[in-house]
Amino acid sequence: MNSMTRRVVPLSIKVILIIVGSQLLLYILFALLILRGSTDAINASEQDSFRLLGHTIHWSIDDELASAELALEYLIQDPELIKRFAERDRQGLYEYLKDKYEPIKDRVVRFHFHLPDGTSFLRMHNPERYGDSLLELRPMVRDVLNLKQKVRGIELGRDGLGLRVLLPLWRDGEFLGAVEFGMEFGSAYVEKLKQKYGGNYYIFLFGPSDRYTLVAGTLDKPRCPTADRLIEALRRGESQLSLDCSHARAVGLYPYRDYSGAVIGFIKVELDKIPLSDALGDIQKQLVMLGLVLVLSLLGASLYAMNSFLSPLGELVSRTHLISEKILAGDVSYRGSISHGATEYQEIIGAVNRIIDALRERESLLQAIVEGIPGIVYYVDRSYQVLWANALTLSRFPFIMEEYLKSYSSGFFEQERNLVLRAFNSGAIESTDACYILNQTEQECWEHVAVPVFDTDGQVTHVIRISQDISDKRRAELELRELNETLERRVEEEIQRRQEGERIAEQQSRLAAIGELATGMAHEITQPLNAIAFSVENIKNRFYQQNLDKDYLDKKTLAIVSDIERVRRVIEHVRLFARGGPSDYETKFSVNHCVENALSLMGTQLATHGIDIVLELNKDLPESLGNPFQYEQVVINLLSNARDAVEERLLQDAAIDASHTASGRIRIRTDLTASGIILMIEDNGIGLPRGEERRIFDPFFTTKPPGKGTGLGLSISYGIINQMGGTIRFEALEGGTRVLVETPLLSESAGGEA
Known part of the structure; x- marks a missing residue:
């Protein structure tokens, strides 16, 4: 046998190597993804935490100012405080507020009253110091006195930084000065932040150029130095974050602004811990360890499976292929499952069957x-x-x-x-x-x-x-279409009903005014009729005595004609007033003439009630544009209300002490202002009811006894003056009421058209 015969690597070894390599690669990718994602999450969490902390710091400043403002607004509602300050009773004001200031002096370190010229009137925190001018030293004092409105925010004064709230003080429309609450913006403030949120806090104040100074801090000096390159961005109002300082977990720099909106410094935060970021870091470590354990577990299971069995999986694959074909064909009702007698395949078979069961469960859910x-x-x-x-x-x-x-x-x-x-x-x-x-x-x-x-x-x-x-939807659309077709007609009907209601209300108000005139008109007619009767009787006596000469007869005839003309004028004026005259608002008329007409109808009635009329009419008034008859109705309504108020006051005074009852008086004045012609009617009656000032123009609202008032007079009067482009308002006096009716001037173009 050739010793150089090539060795063949078993298939099981190849499969094991492939599985091991794949798992290692997956683990590396898994670890990188965890590290990258968690690192980004930690960084984002830290930055979000510091941004939120920055918002919280600024919110705490606003909350401190808002709390002080609320307390100060409540305090200045005290009429005794306003009275003593208006009377410039420094000692009385101090004694009155001493006990009220004691519970809050730890938080409100400055409680200060300022006169309109900027002079210090009273320092509750230092009552011995007063009389110095603060206009040049305190811009917020200058602004609240000049603008006469609330000023609040951070201010750098001669005593350092502070949170200030200044409110103007008024009494009966007179500006009295200003009152101030000042809170410390230094050591106590940063200590409060440290107790709430942990870490260390420092307040810095910008100086000239790129310099800045430490105002207060929870430590003597910051542990992490601030880079000067960040100052320019801080001066622009941009917050800066720096993570992982050598002495702190992270550092945040938050600019703050004074009351005018200018950036004057910044607050520095040094945190040793960021709970969410630290928790994410721990989760990161645990996920890496979990991934390692998971990979090792899969590796061991794979080695065991490959070493335990590696046989043809044809039957298993064919059955799995059959199920997949059924599912891909859309037969979701198929209920097949995989089974095989070989022990080494039971885990795979069980896993596939669990997948089938999961699909079946999903199908049931989808079916539901x-x-x-x-x-x-x-x-x-x-x-x-x-x-x-x-x-x-x-x-x-x-x-x-x-x-x-x-x-x-x-x-x-x-x-x-x-x-x-x-x-x-x-x-x-x-x-x-x-x-x-x-x-x-x-x-x-x-x-x-x-x-x-x-x-x-x-x-x-x-x-x-x-x-x-969608049958119901179609029916609804049809009903909506029919509704739209009749909507315009219904709107027109509603407008007509409203116009008719307004016409009836105005007519009722006019009839009520005519009723008020009935008594006065009787006096105005009775007097000339009596004079005519006397004149006729005198002529008759002269005639019988045969000493009736032409001169005497002409004199008496002229007197009778004059009295008849006087009666005719009164009747004609009441007739025109009852009819309402023209309904347009484009007629030139004299405000003084309307006042005189109203007095001609009500003057005798007022005199019989013991009410003196003080008439101060500006004879140089120009003409106004509107409806003279309706303007006269307004005057009559206001005179009637003034008469009733005076009579009610006279009855009350008489019931208490008849010897000291002041006589009734109604003062009528007309004048010219920059914006129009103003009519003032002032009485020394009972005055406006407390708490009912806002309802005085509401229809049917009246404070008179039942049967004496309809509640329409002032509502109709308001509508008439408003339609003329004018205003009507009431002012409460110490003893009585003042009403001001202002109508616009007649422009040249309007005068030319009239």
């Missing part, structure tokens, strides 16, 4: 899902043979799986076969809608969908057909 679809569902191949159908399909078409789909002549399938063909040809989901007449009065509407199923080569082998009843 499909059965739950509220419609007809079936599975068809290219020959239109139905391989599977849900229960609803079988109940309507019991022989669908025994016959080809083409053989069905039912209307349900007659035109939808083309849908299946389109899905086979296009390889895309196809859909269509169709309605089927059941009898003379009923029909069904269905939506059909064909979903293609592809094999491993991308070819369409089967189609899933789903049909859903």
